[in-house]
Amino acid sequence: MTQRATRFSHAITRRPAASITHGLRAVDTGTPDLALMRTHHADYVAALRETGATVIELEPLEAYPDSVFVEDTALCLPEGAVIMRPGAPSRLGEAAEMAPHLAQLYGEVLRIDGPGHIEGGDILVTETEILVGRSARTDAAGVAELARLVARWGHKLREVFTPPGVLHFKTDCSLLDGDTVLATRRLDASGCFAGYKVIHVAEGEEACANAIRFNDPVILPAGFPRTAEILDKAGFSLRQIGNSECAKLDGGMSCLSLRFTPRA
C-alpha cells in the first residue's frame, strides 16, 4: 500500500428486483438465483456499513431488471453528481430514478442530455483525473458531454481504451489507493495506467479485477484466492463477498454501489 485513499461518507445501493432474472448478459451462463443474490447483496451492504459510512438502500425497481447495478446511473464527485445516459436502452430510465436521491445529498446535480451515451461502469475516478473508456455503452458524444460538465468543477477527463469484448472499462480495473490500480494484464497493456502503480490480477482470475476500495477494506468478489493473496501481501485489508449471481449478469463489486463524499 502506498498513498492514502479517498474516504467515502456515503454509498447508495439498490436491492435486487425479482425481474433481475431478465437482466442483460453477454453470455447466458444460467439464471441468477434471486435468494442467493439477495444474501450476497446484504453481505455487500453490511461490508460498506462496517466502515462507518452512511449506506442508503433503495427499494427494488421491478421495471428495470438491471437496476441493482446502480453505479451505471451516475457519476458522484465531491462538488456534485452527474446523471448518466446509459447506452443500454433497457437501462435508460434507471438514471432518472436515481436523480431525486442524489438531489437530497448534493447542491448540484447535472445530467447527460445526449444524444451521446455513457455509463458509470466506464468511469474510474482517481485522485488526479477521471479516466473514461469508450465501450459498447459509452460513446464519443457521451464522453465529450461529460468532459464539458465536469470541467466546471475543475476536473480533467482522459479518454482511455476498453479491451474489445469487455463490458465496461472498470470490468478490468479498480482503484486501490491514491496511486495504485488493480488491473488485468490485457487492459494494462494499453498503457492507460502510465504513472500509476499497477497490481495485476492473477492469470485466470480476470473476473476479480472489478473490486472496490471502500474506506479501509478492498472489497473483492469471493473465489479468487491467488489475487487475494497478492493483495494481502501488498498490505491491503480484504473483505471477500459472494458474487456468483451478479457475475451471471456481468456485474461485479463496483456496479453495486455509488460511493461518494459530497463537499459541504
Ligand code: CIR
Ligand atoms: C448490464 O449489462 O448492464 C448489467 N447486466 C451489468 C452491469 C454491470 N455494471 C457495471 O459494471 N458497472
